[in-house]
Amino acid sequence: CAASLVGVGSAGMASSPCGDGNFDCGLQIQTRSVEQTLIPLVSQITTLINHKDKLKKTEKTLRAVQRVGQAVSVAVGRFVVVGEAIAAENEDLKDEMGLACFEARRAGTAIAQLTDVSSLEQCEGDGRSTVFSDRTGMVKAARMLLSSVTKVLVLADCIVIKQIISSRNKVLVTLEQLERVSTFQEFVQIFSQFGNEMVEFAHLTGDRQNDLKDEKKRARMAAARAVLEKCTMMLLTASKTCLRHPDCESARINKEAVFQRMRLALEQVIEIVTDTRSGGEARALPVSIYAGIKDFKVKVEGLRDSLYCVSCEAVAAQLEALMEKTEDFTDSAYTSHEQRETIIQLCQITRQETKQLINTWRHAQSLKAKEATDEMELSILKTCQSVSDLRRELHRVAVGRATELLKLHSDHLVLQALKASGGDGNLEAVADYAGTLNEHKEQLVETCRLLCHISGTEPLEITCIHAEETFRVIGPQIISAAQTLALHPTSKIAKENLDVFCEAWESQLCDIAILLKEINDVFEGRRGKHSANLKTVKAAKLDAEEQTTIAKLGLELCLLTSDVDSEVERWDEQDHEMVRLCQIISSMAYSMYLFTRGEGLLKTTLDLFHQAEVRQHSFSLIGFLIESVRSAIKSNESPGKDGSIYY
Numbered sequence: 083c084a085a086s087l088v089g090v091g092s093a094g095m096a097s098s099p100c101g102d103g104n105f106d107c108g109l110q111i112q113t114r115s116v117e118q119t120l121i122p123l124v125s126q127i128t129t130l131i132n133h134k135d136k137l138k139k140t141e142k143t144l145r146a147v148q149r150v151g152q153a154v155s156v157a158v159g160r161f162v163v164v165g166e167a168i169a170a171e172n173e174d175l176k177d178e179m180g181l182a183c184f185e186a187r188r189a190g191t192a193i194a195q196l197t198d199v200s201s202l203e204q205c206e207g208d209g210r211s212t213v214f215s216d217r218t219g220m221v222k223a224a225r226m227l228l229s230s231v232t233k234v235l236v237l238a239d240c241i242v243i244k245q246i247i248s249s250r251n252k253v254l255v256t257l258e259q260l261e262r263v264s265t266f267q268e269f270v271q272i273f274s275q276f277g278n279e280m281v282e283f284a285h286l287t288g289d290r291q292n293d294l295k296d297e298k299k300r301a302r303m304a305a306a307r308a309v310l311e312k313c314t315m316m317l318l319t320a321s322k323t324c325l326r327h328p329d330c331e332s333a334r335i336n337k338e339a340v341f342q343r344m345r346l347a348l349e350q351v352i353e354i355v356t357d358t359r360s361g362g363e364a365r366a367l368p369v370s371i372y373a374g375i376k377d378f379k380v381k382v383e384g385l386r387d388s389l390y391c392v393s394c395e396a397v398a399a400q401l402e403a404l405m406e407k408t409e410d411f412t413d414s415a416y417t418s419h420e421q422r423e424t425i426i427q428l429c430q431i432t433r434q435e436t437k438q439l440i441n442t443w444r445h446a447q448s449l450k451a452k453e454a455t456d457e458m459e460l461s462i463l464k465t466c467q468s469v470s471d472l473r474r475e476l477h478r479v480a481v482g483r484a485t486e487l488l489k490l491h492s493d494h495l496v497l498q499a500l501k502a503s504g505g506d507g508n509l510e511a512v513a514d515y516a517g518t519l520n521e522h523k524e525q526l527v528e529t530c531r532l533l534c535h536i537s538g539t540e541p542l543e544i545t546c547i548h549a550e551e552t553f554r555v556i557g558p559q560i561i562s563a564a565q566t567l568a569l570h571p572t573s574k575i576a577k578e579n580l581d582v583f584c585e586a587w588e589s590q591l592c593d594i595a596i597l598l599k600e601i602n603d604v605f606e607g608r609r610g611k612h613s614a615n616l617k618t619v620k621a622a623k624l625d626a627e628e629q630t631t632i633a634k635l636g637l638e639l640c641l642l643t644s645d646v647d648s649e650v651e652r653w654d655e656q657d658h659e660m661v662r663l664c665q666i667i668s669s670m671a672y673s674m675y676l677f678t679r680g681e682g683l684l685k686t687t688l689d690l691f692h693q694a695e696v697r698q699h700s701f702s703l704i705g706f707l708i709e710s711v712r713s714a715i716k717s718n719e720s721p722g723k724d725g726s727i728y729y
Contacts, residue, residue, distance in 0.1 A: 114295045119235060122157075124228065151197020158190030158227065165234045168241065175237055182233040189227035196220050246290065246355050249283045250348050260317070261341055266325050273318065280314055287351055294354075301541035303354050305548035309347040312586050316340045316559075319579040323566060326575045332565040336579070339559050370543055371476060371535040374404040375469050382439065382465050386454050389447055394440045401436050405429050408472070410535065411479055414528060421479050428475055432468040439465045473536065477605055480532040484598050487529055491591055496522060497584045500560065504567030504580060512568045516561040523557035526550075526594075533597070538604035545597055552590050559583050 162183045169179035196219060256276045263269045284307065291303040320337040327333050378400055381392050408429055412422050439461035446455045454462065496519050503511035530550035537543045563580040570576050 155194035185230035192223040297541045301544035306350040323579045332562045336562040428472040435465040435468045477536045500564040504564040507571035526553045
């Protein structure tokens with residue numbers, strides 16, 4: 083009911099569409115769907131209110147006014163029915179929702195009465211108050227209606243928020259159970275439940291993210307949901323590795339890091355949804371150089387309108403804070419000498435131009451000037467140009483650094499070396515390559531920080547911060563997974579676990595390449611919708627039920643794949659045909675799971691159908707082998723290693 087009341091999906095942040103002074107509803111609208119639901123109502127009421135005082139009362143005009151009034155009344159009636167149903171289903175909101183519905187119904191009735199002007203005689207002869215004779219009454223009814231309807235919608239949105247919190251709580255409970263399991267059978271059972279709960283949570287938060295109007299909140303929600311999605315697979319393999327090697331310290335460290343990251347991501351989702359932090363403080367992003375330059379230029383250019391809107395000291399202090407942030411570039415060990423010298427020189431020029439501006443500004447103030455002098459206008463232009471040149475150079479350095487790193491890491495040689503060393507059981511080599519990976523991690527972390535400074539929009543800044551945190555966390559996780567494999571080089575589960583973390587690293591590098599393109603687009607004035615250009619093929623639109631079904635089947639495929647791998651690993655005769663076919667099916671099932679996430683080698687539905695047909699053929703072969711084994715047992719025969727029967 084709550085979702086149907088406020089339209090498709092959940093809600094997002096917005097300012098009130100009715101807060102125009104005339105119809106201030108008294109509530110801060112915080113959802114896109116609430117806003118969209120109110121727009122038709124606001125439009126109809128505005129039509130009724132904003133008529134000309136001396137409007138000619140023709141039969142056509144009267145019929146139009148009455149038609150609009152009746153439409154408002156009918157719409158409010160239907161709306162209130164849904165609101166009352168929600169009140170009946172939610173005891174804690176029953177009184178508040180009931181009162182808001184009562185006020186909305188009363189206001190709708192008042193508007194219907196004021197617009198009941200079907201004829202000229204009725205309008206002028208019976209002495210009743212109408213929209214024409216009692217404009218004040220109409221405005222009062224409109225305000226009451228908008229206020230009460232908005233309150234109902236906001237309360238309905240509170241229910242949606244409660245659903246997300248409730249879903250998160252279920253996930254947390256199951257997460258704790260998964261962390262404590264001691265047998266693989268118990269893990270499989272609980273993970274299946276966990277998968278279903280994560281699918282539900284993903285849909286609720288996905289709807290919320292799509293409906294958020296605040297770009298920063300949308301970007302933060304996308305980052306948190308990305309962590310949860312990728313960590314679900316990590317949790318599976320890390321937990322399996324721990325269960326298979328319970329005394330392995332590196333496996334335990336690897337697993338604990340995954341659980342910790344999932345909890346933090348779940349907490350971040352709730353912070354966004356409820357607009358609060360666990361500590362009660364507002365979450366503030368660090369100010370980037372781009373944002374600092376933008377604000378600095380606004381203040382400087384604002385001097386054209388008023389010489390007294392800001393103090394000279396405030397502008398000077400803001401410039402110094404900006405210059406201090408450029409030290410992230412100049413202090414970096416990876417910034418070349420030439421780049422460092424150029425940045426320092428541009429900073430010096432900016433300081434000089436700003437100092438000259440302040441001098442001319444103070445001189446103009448001493449003359450009691452009311453507007454900027456010609457000399458001051460020239461200083462404003464030079465100051466703005468100098469900070470723009472600085473921003474351009476910082477952008478060139480950061481983007482150049484990121485581009486070089488992406489080329490350097492495109493072959494993933496260090497990851498391959500860690501996999502090979504771990505598979506060989508060579509702990510010393512793993513330690514050496516771990517040191518190299520740590521260096522790469524630090525380079526990528528610092529590069530993400532520099533990109534954040536010049537990204538150009540707050541959503542892109544948040545994406546840069548997410549990338550920085552991802553590299554910072556996944557680097558040590560790859561190392562602990564490689565150490566586990568080196569300690570247990572024949573363990574297929576340990577190998578699978580390392581593969582998953584390496585894939586996450588590679589995936590984040592791909593995300594950086596996309597992020598780099600978006601940052602360049604913003605810098606060059608081609609800014610589009612954030613991440614709107616990531617999909618090259620238009621996917622078919624699935625409804626919520628179809629998406630849920632696919633997601634659940636994907637998780638089941640993934641779980642069954644792991645189960646098959648675990649059982650196959652126990653077989654002594656690894657070259658047996660039955661083992662080989664099981665491994666093939668397991669691999670195909672995992673590819674199909676990746677397809678449900680939009681990843682892997684299967685790119686189209688035709689690829690998926692072909693894989694399903696091959697998989698069905700493999701099942702038929704296994705069925706034949708099983709029947710052969712059964713026949714052999716009955717006849718005291720023995721199955722051959724290649725699946726044939728020999729006597």
